[in-house]
Amino acid sequence: MNMFIDSHIHFDHFVATKKLENIIENARKDGVEKMISIGGSHQSNELSIKLAKDYQKVIYATAGYDRELASESYDA
Numbered sequence: 001m002n003m004f005i006d007s008h009i010h011f012d013h014f015v016a017t018k019k020l021e022n023i024i025e026n027a028r029k030d031g032v033e034k035m036i037s038i039g040g041s042h043q044s045n046e047l048s049i050k051l052a053k054d055y056q057k058v059i060y061a062t063a064g065y066d067r068e069l070a071s072e073s074y075d076a
Contacts, residue, residue, distance in 0.1 A: 004031045007036050012043075012044050036061075037052065037062065
């Protein structure tokens with residue numbers, strides 16, 4: 001049996017449009033068992049971490065900043 005991992009997904013739009021549960025269910029039906037949520041801004045990094053906590057063993061988080069935000073200053 002194959003296990004698929006979606007290695008790059010931005011959940012921002014799906015959360016904003018209340019389609020997250022539908023996306024997860026459809027992915028599972030298609031054999032996708034794990035998803036890696038990609039952050040690209042402060043807000044999307046926080047969302048990725050929250051989703052990883054809320055959907056443990058299904059969604060995993062990454063945090064980073066898109067190229068166009070590289071000149072900005074961030075406090076840890």
